[in-house]
Amino acid sequence: MSKANTIPNDSHWMEKALSEASDAEALGDVPVGCVIVHPEHGLVSSGRNQREELQDPTAHAEVVALRRAAESLGRWRLSDCTLYVTLEPCFMCAGAIVNARVKRVVYAAVDPKGGACESLASMLTDPRLNHRCEVTSRVLEEEARLQLKGFFRKRREQS
Numbered sequence: 001m002s003k004a005n006t007i008p009n010d011s012h013w014m015e016k017a018l019s020e021a022s023d024a025e026a027l028g029d030v031p032v033g034c035v036i037v038h039p040e041h042g043l044v045s046s047g048r049n050q051r052e053e054l055q056d057p058t059a060h061a062e063v064v065a066l067r068r069a070a071e072s073l074g075r076w077r078l079s080d081c082t083l084y085v086t087l088e089p090c091f092m093c094a095g096a097i098v099n100a101r102v103k104r105v106v107y108a109a110v111d112p113k114g115g116a117c118e119s120l121a122s123m124l125t126d127p128r129l130n131h132r133c134e135v136t137s138r139v140l141e142e143e144a145r146l147q148l149k150g151f152f153r154k155r156r157e158q159s
Contacts, residue, residue, distance in 0.1 A: 007136075010106050013037055013084040014140045016046065017108070020061065021086045021147055024048035031147050034061035034085040036069040036078065036102075044081065045069035061085060062093035066100050077101045086144040088115030088137070094123035097133060104134040108144030 013035055020033025029049040036045045047064030051057060062085055070076045082104040089097060089107065094116035097105060105124055107117065116123045117135055124133040 009037075010084070010136065010139045013043075013082070014086070014106065014108055014144075016043070017061075017084045017086050018140065018143055018147065020046050020048040021144070024050070024061070025147070025151050028052050031151050032061040032085065032087045034065040034083060036065050037082045037084065038073065039080060041073075044072045058092065060090065060093050062089055063096055066096055066102075070100070079103055082106060084139075086140075087111050087148065088117050088119060089124075090114045091116040091121070091123065094121075097124060098129055098131050101131050102133055104136070106136045106139050108138065108140050109148060110137065110141075 016035045017033040020035065021031035024033060025031035029052045032049045034047045035043055038044045045065045045068035047061045047068060049061050050059040050064060062083065065083065069078055069081060077100065079101040081102055083097060083102050084106045086108045088109065088111040089105070110119055112119045114120065118137060124135050126132070
């Protein structure tokens with residue numbers, strides 16, 4: 001994991017992912033957002049958590065964005081793309097990211113209970129896998145963390 005490798009545009013794209021997360025929250029889902037960027041085409045897809053909306057346990061922001069990026073680019077290999085997500089990817093999403101051959105992953109908040117990039121495992125950089133990603137963590141971490149914390153605080157107050 002590296003914060004030192006932050007590229008100047010990382011904050012810009014993470015802000016877009018945070019906007020997607022806000023849309024998820026407005027629709028009653030956990031505020032996680034994701035955008036995928038191509039070096040020549042710019043933004044090729046975005047996604048937000050849609051598990052509640054679609055009643056689909058696989059409708060995590062990353063999976064939604066990966067599907068849309070593959071459709072937009074007309075190929076499943078996203079080896080020249082960077083994925084920005086507001087929360088450390090879980091095991092399912094990290095597996096999908098590896099399978100899509102994403103070049104680089106940038107995430108905001110760590111997920112100590114479910115993260116598969118540094119918290120519980122290091123799937124994206126595991127040398128035993130056939131593909132590894134460059135990973136940059138904690139970009140706009142405080143903003144993402146506060147967004148998630150506020151969502152769960154409101155949810156507890158409502159119950």
